[in-house]
Amino acid sequence: MKIICLQENLKNGLNVVQNIIGKNLTLPILNNILLITDKKQLKLSTTDLEIAITNYIICKTEKEGGITVPARILVNFINNLPNKKIEISIKNNIIYLKCDNFKSNIKGLDIKDFPIIPKIKNEPTLEVNYLTLKNALEQVINFTSFSDIRPEITGVFFNFSSDKEIKIVATDSFRLGEKIIYLKDNKINKNNQGSVIVPGKTIQELIRILSNLEKDEEGLVKISIENNQILFNFSKIQIISKLIEGSYPNYQQLMSKQFETNILINKEELVKAIKLSSFFSSKINDIRLKIDSKKSLISIFSQDIELGENLSDLQAEVKGKDLEIIFNHKYLLDGLNSINTKRVFIGFNGETSPGIIKPEGDDSFNYVIMPIKL
Amino acid sequence: MKIICLQENLKNGLNVVQNIIGKNLTLPILNNILLITDKKQLKLSTTDLEIAITNYIICKTEKEGGITVPARILVNFINNLPNKKIEISIKNNIIYLKCDNFKSNIKGLDIKDFPIIPKIKNEPTLEVNYLTLKNALEQVINFTSFSDIRPEITGVFFNFSSDKEIKIVATDSFRLGEKIIYLKDNKINKNNQGSVIVPGKTIQELIRILSNLEKDEEGLVKISIENNQILFNFSKIQIISKLIEGSYPNYQQLMSKQFETNILINKEELVKAIKLSSFFSSKINDIRLKIDSKKSLISIFSQDIELGENLSDLQAEVKGKDLEIIFNHKYLLDGLNSINTKRVFIGFNGETSPGIIKPEGDDSFNYVIMPIKL
Incomplete structure (x- = not known):
């Protein structure tokens, strides 16, 4: 392999793929990034065997080839180079890098030992605007569970059962967020309607990568599903992830439309x-x-026997029954912080039923929160 | 006690004193802040028995009195109030706070159980511009040792032996920074000439507090020394600290003026x-x-047998002998990062003697670094 690319392009490309790499001691090649030429592009790939991320960057290819290189040192080195041309070549599984007056060589591993990155050949189930998707995922991602006891709620639930909307849901059983994306022109492919649970880590990576993209209001993310795997395909980037098996909680019963308060x-x-x-x-x-x-x-009261107590009185528009109800303050704040409107609607049905918080005048986001029963 | 003060004044005052408070389990009152009226001011004090910090803030005093209150909850509560008037009153060692539509009470402890904050009655040894002092301390503070084996080098050395300058020094025995402050009008009091070692933690607090002061180019810090204690007195703030006993290394022998390279x-x-x-x-x-x-x-070379190697070539003005010398990169970077000039001077006397780094055309800062002998 012999190629020339711009430091900024390579830096950005490595940043897209490098984050899922940890410190894998049993299979050291998983700590490496796969670099392989593909015509006039350099393909960068990483995998942790659950998620695989691929990104193509532009380069001038003088000789085709490939190598896998330890991610940490490659990323550190490239990030700290000046934004000039980098000459990259390979000999005996060593990568030689030259930029300005800086030269390095890094020992790599052969590409034949790198795990195969799976492919999905199905037509996309749907296409969705990348900013709409990113914002929706950000609204719910913090509500997933971290406990392995119920793996199905460690993921984010995608429901494509209608051809006009996607429901995106996350819960840890104490509270739940549901965001509905209403589709305009891009209908869901009827053959692929259904629902899947995507690992929380995959969604976090997707949000991170979408957040670093240059703003492209028109950009689309194509989502395809096949053989218990999901592919997010956008802007020369492919994120492919295993799905979580199991059935998602039937949460609809918690979402009242009518409230006493x-x-x-x-x-x-x-x-x-x-x-x-x-x-x-x-x-x-x-x-x-x-x-x-x-x-x-609304009066908000708290008390710690050792420390002291606090009382705040807030003006609000209230209709219906008076009520005293107890919540975990962290879950209340998480829900409110997912909402951007100036005012919020809150609905209650007594002190033991779940409350609902949503943006004023917007039914596309619902936050369900269980009260504490003392 | 009954007083009224502005949230912003109280917030800033608490911020000055609260940082030295940790979680003291054996003497819980050390987790508290002392609040006590002093005519038209509220005096805030904290201590960890090594350092004591006092800050006076303006208030309207309706009734004199005092209390000690757990720092963490008081600071959290005050920081999150709106910038309006706060009414503070005390009854039975409980502090009652009222601001806007928020009310709290916090259980405190009696002021008679709070450790006595020591006083220094000596005339100041010297006065120094606060910005000059802050910048000088920032240049050396990171070079102190963290090891308790040699307590004297965990502190910062102040040498007031001349009446025209202060030398401020820190070292961990691998490298050393010396900053000289040249005094103008404010001479050092001849009766108090000598040297002291101030704990690193005290200097860190002093830097933190000076950095948060509003810029006052004319502001002076008065430094007084008495009975193995030092007082930094400025802008309604007093920081009083124990000194470290012991003798500081005789570092002058390391500071060559002549170099082979x-x-x-x-x-x-x-x-x-x-x-x-x-x-x-x-x-x-x-x-x-x-x-x-x-x-x-100057060529810079490094090699890790498992990872690979790196070579950078830099243009420089070089006079004298050629040389190959090995350093710890962290210590080199620490020294360079303490210097603000565009170019630096580096002097060497062979591969086993300490090197010196200093700003071009400025002898007031010297960084001495020991080479590695392989």
Whole structure:
């Protein structure tokens, strides 16, 4: 192999693929990045055997070839070079890099020992605007569970059952976020309707990579599914991941449309009051909300027997029954922080039923939160 | 006690004093901040028994009094209040705080159980511009030792032996930084000439607090010494600290004025090349510098048998003998990062003697670095 590429292109390409690489002691080649020429492009690939990421960058190819190189040292070295041309060549599984007055060689491993990156040949199930997808995933990703006891809720649930919308859901059984993307021109391929659970780590990588893309309002992510694998394909990047097997909780029963107590309240004021209350809450993070419809008031109270207590009174539009209800302040804040509107709607059906928080005048996002029963 | 103060004043005051508080399990009152009225001011104090910090803030005093309050919850609560008036009152060792629509009470401990904050009555040994002092301390603070084996080098050495200058020194025995502050109008009090070793933690606090001060080019720090204690007094703030006993290494012998090899080189280029080299250095962080006076070249080489190798060539003004010398890249970078000039002077006296790095055309800062002998 002999190629020439720009430092910035190679740096950006490595940044796309390098993040899933950890420190794999049993299979050291997984710590490497695969570099292989593909006509006028250099293909960069990594895998942790669950996820594989590939990115193509532009280069001038003088001689075809490939190698796998330890990710950490390659990334460190390339990141710190000036943005000039880099000459790359390979001899005896050693990669030679030359840029400006800096020269390095790094020992690699043969490409024949690198795991095969799987391919998906199916037509895409759907295409979705990349910014819409990124924003939707960001709204729910923090609600997945970290416990291996129920692997199905460590992932993000994608429901493609309708041809007009995608439902994206995450929960850890204490709270749940559901975001609906309404599709415009790009309908879901009828042959591929259904639902899948994508590992949380894959979604985090997808968000990270989409966030680093240059803004392209028109850019589309093509999503294909085949043999328990999912492919996200966009902008010279392919992320392919195993799916989580198992059935996702039937959460629809938690999502009431009718509420005994209906509240509209300024989001920032509510966040501030919950934060202040959180410092005084006990070890189970409990804070008490008291809703008074006559006074149009929400009082937030917390108490720690050793430290002291806190009370905040907030004005709100309240309709329906008065109520006292207890929540984990962390889960309340997580939900509110996923919402961008100035005011939020909050609906309750008594002190033991789940509450719902959503943006004012927007049904596309619902945050369901279980109360604490003392 | 009953007072009214502005949230911003109290927040800033707490920020000055709160940082030395950790989690003291044997003497819980050390986790508290002392609040006590002093005419039209509120005095805030903390101590870890090594350092004590006091800060006065403006308030409207309706009734005198005092209390000690757990630092963490008080700071968290005050930081998150809006910038409005806070009403503070005390009853039965509970502090009651009211701001806008937020109310809290926090359980405190009686002021009579709080350790006595020591006082220094001596006249200041010297006064020094706060920005000059802060910059000087920042240049050397990272070179102190963390090992308890030689407590004297865990501190920063202040030498007030001349009445015209202060020498400020830090070392961990592998490298040493010396900064000289040349005094103008403010001479050192002749009765108090001598030298002291101030704990690194005290200097870090002093830097942190000076960095958060509003810029006051004329501001002075008064330094007083008495009974193995030092006082830094400025802007309504007093930091009083124990000194480290013991004698500081006689480092002057390391500071050559004459060199066999003299180099002037662009600092940023040198930093970049050392950084690139560092990725390929072995476990002892060694990189090799080869100085060639005929070619006006410094070559930087590093090699890790498992990973690969790196070579960078840099143009430089070189006078004197050619040389090959090995350094720890971390210590080289630390020294260069303490220097702000575009070019640096580097002087060597053979491959086994310490090298010196200093800003071009400025003798007030010297960085001494020991070579590695393989």
